[in-house]
Amino acid sequence: MPNLPESMELFRRASKVIPGGIYGHASPAAGLPGAFPYYAEKANGCRYWDVDGREYLDFMCGYGTISLGYGNPIVEEAASRQRKKGSVFNHPSAVMPELAEKLTELVDFADWAVFGKNGSDMTSWAIQVAREFTGRKKILKVQGAYHGVDPWCTPGSGGIIEEDVSHIHSFPWNDLDAIQTLIARHRGEIAGLILTPFHHPAFGDSQMPEKGFLPKVQKICNKEEILLILDDIRAGFRLAVGGSHTVFDFEPDLACYCKALGNGYNISATLGREHLRIAATKVFLTGSYWNDAVSMAASLACLGEIQASNLPAHLEKVGSLLINGLSRAASEYGFKMVFSGPPAMPFMRFQDETNFFKLQRFCALAANEGVFLHPHHNWFLSAAHDELAITQAIEAARRAFAKLSEEL
Ligand SMILES: Cc1ncc(COP(=O)(O)O)c(C=O)c1O
Known part of the structure; x- marks a missing residue:
């Protein structure tokens, strides 16, 4: 398997000065230790290179932070134009209202926008706004859904006290009865219900909303003033x-x-409706780098490009090509794959597998063939994934399926 001496050496050094060496979702323990590289060197388009000089066709896109492709020239140009003027000042820059205007123009229900740096900043702020607006304490969420690392929602247990989660109640995805039961039990106490548009847990199939599920959740929330x-x-x-x-x-x-x-x-945003404007002003929101104009300029350019190129249509197309090609390549070696979630962000597993061992081995072999596919997390496509990249990925995956079939 791969020879990753630079990755290993950096990890050895890191382990002395950084707890765990690498932590969080990039930790080797969360991926495939010894098979996936530990450190990246550079990236371009839909490819990246590790510190040992190995090249990968990337289907994780920085865990989703890359939507247009690494080093997209339009975004880079906007960022470097702003960088010449400055990044963080004593005041926000003109790009901030411009970005808020752009987002509220793109997203139909939204009357205002605020900004942060990470997703967790925004989910935690949003539940505070819900509590401020309703004067209630409780939050409903989906079992197994990830909303970030703050104490109310972290999947970790370190440093969490029971009070952190004593007003957080979970229900299974797609289960309206469970929501109704929680509401009946805590009527008048629930401030907000938070969910993702489809359920995308790690280590499991993605689940789309059943027909009418989300409109019905909205109706229930509206009725209960949640x-x-x-x-x-x-x-x-x-x-x-x-x-x-x-x-x-x-x-x-x-x-x-x-x-x-x-x-x-790095930029995140929460968008909201008019009636929440005052509550939004009451929940203190700030951070040392949160007015950073470079990220805002990059975001403005990125959104413009997402819109101009109709990114979702492209992702659906190349994602479908990938899914179909991988299914075909797998079947040539007698494997049957199950794909879940939208083609733009697919999750793949072997149909007959009850643990992740075969999938982990396949992803290790695929990485060795130069394709980065994750065994435990949904994948991401980007604007930079074209038909050639998909064809190359399927060829590499075919070689990985062939090796897997020999090994088994
Ligand atoms: C659905 C969802 N919510 C919240 C978060 C937290 O975002 P961040 O890691 O930027 O804090 C993530 C991150 O993966 C996410 O996927």
């Missing part, structure tokens, strides 16, 4: 230029966006 918060951080602007709610026919009160927004420049 704010409906859409966490569109992962899917936002990948499924529809106007936000994912337009695909599933419902309207949230607040929606949080992040990953596709800046093509690698």
Whole structure:
């Protein structure tokens, strides 16, 4: 398997000065230790290179933060133009209202926007706005859904006390009865219900909303005066230029966006409806770098490009090509794959597998063939994935399936 001496050496050094060496979702333990590289060197379009000089066709796109492709020239040009003027000042720059105007023009229900740096900043702020507006404490969320690393929602257990989650209640995805039961139990106490537009847990199939599920959730929330918060951080602007709610026919009160927004420049946003404007002004929101004009300029250019190129249509097309090609390549070696989630962000597994061992081995072999496919997380496509890249990825995957079949 791969020879990754530079990655290993950096990890050895890091382990002395950084707890765990690499932490969070990039930790080797969360991927394939020894098979995936630990450190990246550079990237371009839909490819990146690790510190050992190995090249990968990338289907994770920086875990979704790259929507147009690494180093997209339009975004880079906008960022470097702003960088020459400055990044963080004592005041926001003119790009901030311009970006808020752009977002509220793109997203139909939104009357205002605020900005942060990460998804967690926005989901936590949004639930505070819900609490401020309603004067209630409780939040409903979907079991197994990821909304970030703050104490109310982290999937980790370190440093969490029971009070952090004592007002957070979970229901299974697509389960209206469970929502009604929680509401009946806590009537008048629930401030907000937060969900993603489709359920995309790690280590599991993605689940689309059943027909009418999200409009019915909206109706229940409206009736009970519970704010409906859409966490569109992962899917936002990948499924529809106007936000994912337009695909599933419902309207949230607040929606949080992040990953596709800046093509690698760190920015997140929450958009909201008019009646929440005053509550929004009451929930203190700031950060040392949060007015950073470079990310905002990059985001403005990125959104313009998402709109001009109809990014969601492209992602659907190349994602479908990838899924069909991988299914065919797998079947040549007697494997049957199951794909879930939208083609723009597919999750793949072996049909007959009850653990992830075969999938992990396949992804390790694919990485060795120069294609980065994750065994535990949904993948991402970008504007830079063209038909040639998809064909090359399928060829590499075919070689990986062939090796897997020999090994088994
Ligand atoms: C659906 C969803 N919500 C929230 C977050 C948290 O975003 P961040 O990691 O930028 O804090 C993520 C990150 O993956 C996410 O996918």
